[in-house]
Amino acid sequence: MSKYREGRIIFWxxxxxxLLPFLLVVAIPFxxxxxxxxxxWTAIAGLKANCVGIDNYKNMCGDIAFQYSFLRTFLFTxxxxxxxxxxxxxxxxLVTRESRFKNIFRAGFFIPNLIGGLVLGxxxxxxxxxxxxxxxxxxxxxxLEDLLILASPGLTLFGLIFAFTWQYAGYIMxxxxxxxxxxxxxxxxxxxxxxxxxxxRLKSITIPMIAQAFTxxxxxxxxxxxxxxxxxxxxxxxxPTEIYKDVTVNSTELLAVHIYNVAFKYNNMAEGQARAIIxxxxxxxxxxxxxxxxxxxxxxx
Numbered sequence: 210m211s212k213y214r215e216g217r218i219i220f221w222x223x224x225x226x227x228l229l230p231f232l233l234v235v236a237i238p239f240x241x242x243x244x245x246x247x248x249x250w251t252a253i254a255g256l257k258a259n260c261v262g263i264d265n266y267k268n269m270c271g272d273i274a275f276q277y278s279f280l281r282t283f284l285f286t287x288x289x290x291x292x293x294x295x296x297x298x299x300x301x302x303l304v305t306r307e308s309r310f311k312n313i314f315r316a317g318f319f320i321p322n323l324i325g326g327l328v329l330g331x332x333x334x335x336x337x338x339x340x341x342x343x344x345x346x347x348x349x350x351x352x353l354e355d356l357l358i359l360a361s362p363g364l365t366l367f368g369l370i371f372a373f374t375w376q377y378a379g380y381i382m383x384x385x386x387x388x389x390x391x392x393x394x395x396x397x398x399x400x401x402x403x404x405x406x407x408x409x410r411l412k413s414i415t416i417p418m419i420a421q422a423f424t425x426x427x428x429x430x431x432x433x434x435x436x437x438x439x440x441x442x443x444x445x446x447x448x449p450t451e452i453y454k455d456v457t458v459n460s461t462e463l464l465a466v467h468i469y470n471v472a473f474k475y476n477n478m479a480e481g482q483a484r485a486i487i488x489x490x491x492x493x494x495x496x497x498x499x500x501x502x503x504x505x506x507x508x509x510x
Contacts, residue, residue, distance in 0.1 A: 330443020
């Protein structure tokens with residue numbers, strides 16, 4: 210046996226423990242999902258799945274609830290990406306400054322990321338329903354006392370963004386911290402000697418030097434915002450309802466929750482699978498475009 214052939218065999222043997230689970234858990238189910246999205250599959254034993262072509266995709270395009278969920282997901286994602294990265298970068302700048310307590314602050318800001326989404330959702334549900342009105346009563350602030358964040362379709366989405374940012378900002382902060390500590394100290398010192406203030410150093414030195422971190426953090430927050438499910442279930446369960454194009458819809462039923470409800474709550478497995486395929490394609494395209502744009506900006510910086 211030649212050394213080349215022997216090397217190829219060894220290569221595939223080492224790759225097999227990772228490749229086989231990927232094929233069994235991701236690749237093959239994904240291909241099966243594409244097939245089932247073209248049928249009337251119900252997941253009921255004994256019932257044969259009949260091919261219906263692209264009817265499931267047609268029904269999806271005409272579904273007002275899906276259109277609303279799609280738009281709300283994009284709005285939630287845009288606002289979440291901005292909020293998480295802004296808060297994370299601010300925290301990272303603060304905890305990288307000289308302080309004897311900076312490690313304690315880093316750990317404290319990171320801890321919310323260790324809390325499960327369901328638990329975190331119930332925590333913030335208690336805060337929004339009980340703590341915020343109580344603070345309004347205590348401080349005699351009627352606006353806070355009557356603030357029903359989880360009962361108002363216009364405010365509930367912002368409540369979700371607040372809870373998501375509180376959970377995820379600490380994790381993204383650690384990525385920014387790793388980038389900030391690698392910024393050459395000589396550049397900072399030289400700028401200080403030249404008389405540059407904090408904001409000038411941040412704009413002209415720090416941000417360009419951590420451009421790669423922005424690509425990573427933007428991708429992570431984008432993907433996680435699109436896939437948000439557990440916090441929504443615990444905090445709002447998709448509600449409250451509102452009227453959109455003369456149809457009653459759930460104001461916080463984002464795409465992940467909507468797909469689950471269509472498949473399991475309404476028992477439309479094939480339609481749910483079709484929507485999941487479109488969800489995957491949209492997420493993949495948006496993520497690739499985001500990475501491409503950020504990589505291009507890295508070169509420009």
